[in-house]
Amino acid sequence: MSTSRTGPSPALRASELDRFSAYRAGEGGRRDAADEILDLSNNEVMISPLPAVAEALRRIGTDVNLYPDPTAHTLRLRLAEHFGAGAEETLVGPGSAGVLQQLLLVLCGAGDEVLYAWPGFDAYPLLIAVSGARGVPVPLTASGDHDLPRLLEKVNSRTRAVILCSPHNPTGSRITRPALRRFLDGLPSHVVAVLDQAYTEFDAEEDQRDLTPIRDYGNVVLLRTFSKAHGLAGLRVGYAFASAEIVHRARKTVIPFSITRTGERAAVASLQQQEALTARIATIRRLRGALEDDLGAEGLVPTPSAGNFVWLPLGPSSERFAASALEAGVRVRAYADMGVRISVGTEQAHRRVLLAARRHRSG
Incomplete structure (x- = not known):
């Protein structure tokens, strides 16, 4: 005999979260193999992991009954060595979104504001709301760039952080170093600029080892990930460089054991394969250029x-x-009413995109 309890639902505290849906709500089952749909909607790298990384994954044992290193110490040290940062300036977490959540939890709270460009990464408003702060979206310019002067105009005494994404998701635009410096020069010291560089490896104009922004400004964070160029999206490993003070506080907010042993070892192995990684990135840039040219030939010109x-x-x-x-x-x-983002994929997938372009033009 089963019993059930009836009565009023638990009283839930009103929250900024009430304004939003869950991340990608309703998109479950998008990978149903039966429909033979090729997915270019999620900015995943369609190339298999680097051979050395695949081999490292094969060598990992079955000791999943044991917790991973809660500090991901080896990965943190390898990142610091590779980029020339101090270990105390290096933060790791479950993907760049997880690291961003750690940062927001220590940078802001109820009554505070966080600025970000829109359209942008869907998770920004949700992560801001989780911190208790209020997100303030600032529209991109007509060309798809950050409106940096407008962002500065929106800064006030309640502003605690500004999220800048370069290359920007979804438009692909980049913030040049001179423009970034002008922006940071005008940013009050009580506001932290979080520069989301999830796609930085694909930007031919950037030197990924250049940590000048955190050296010259104490209120800057460089946020990165192994999900994109390294092709480890399914393992959820992200990292950031910032002042020792910011990193020290943000480490206290991480979910315990959130970087798995598999994720840490794969990330360390991938970091050691710079020559192979450079070749992979060159391939993706070539495919991106070809897709841009082919779409342009169909009368649809990407930014x-x-x-x-x-x-x-x-x-x-x-x-x-x-x-x-x-x-x-x-x-x-x-x-809706703005544009379409198409991830760089395989040549087969691109042929389908071009077929859609022809149908769109003729329709």
């Missing part, structure tokens, strides 16, 4: 991209293009 994706500013017809792509057997990401 210049420094990421592993291209952006078509299609405005009101964005969702129609995404529907055409799905009919052609490829999934892309539409931003």
Whole structure:
């Protein structure tokens, strides 16, 4: 005999979270192999892990009954050595989104504000709300760039952080070093600039080992990930460089054991394969350039991209293009009334995108 309890639901505290849906709600089952849909909607790298990384994964034992190192000490030291940072300036966590959550939890709280460009990474407003702060979106310029003067105008006494994404997701635009310096020079010292560099390896103009921003400014964080260029999205490993004070506080907010032993070892192995990684990145840049050229030949001109994706500013017809792509057997990401983001994929997937482009143009 079963029993059930009836009565009022538990009283839930009103929260900034109430304004948002869960991350990608309703997209479960998108990888159903039966539908033969090729997915270019998530900015994943379609190339298999580097051979040395695959070998490292094969060598990992079955001791999953044991907890991983809660500090991911080896990875943190390898990152510091590779980039020329101090270990006390290096923060690791479960993907760049996990590291960003750690940072926001120590940078802001109830009554504070965090600025970010929009459209942008869907998780920004959610992670800001989890911290208790209020997110303030600032529209991109017509060309898909950060409106840096407008962001500075929005800064006030309640502002605790500004998130800048370069190369920007979803438009692929980049913030030049001179523009970034001008912005940071005008940013009050009580505001931390979090520079989300998840796609930085694909930007041919950037030197990933240049940590000048955190050397010259105490209120800057460089946020990065192994999910994109390294192709380890499924293992959830991210990292950041910042002042020792920020890192010391942010480490206290990490979920215990959130970087698995598998993730740490794979990340360390990938970090040691710079020559192979450079070749992989060159391949993705070549495929990106070819996709941009082919779309342009079909009359759909992407904005210049420094990421592993291209952006078509299609405005009101964005969702129609995404529907055409799905009919052609490829999934892309539409931003209603703004544009379409297409991840760089295989040549087969790109052929389907071009078929969708032709249908879109003729429709």
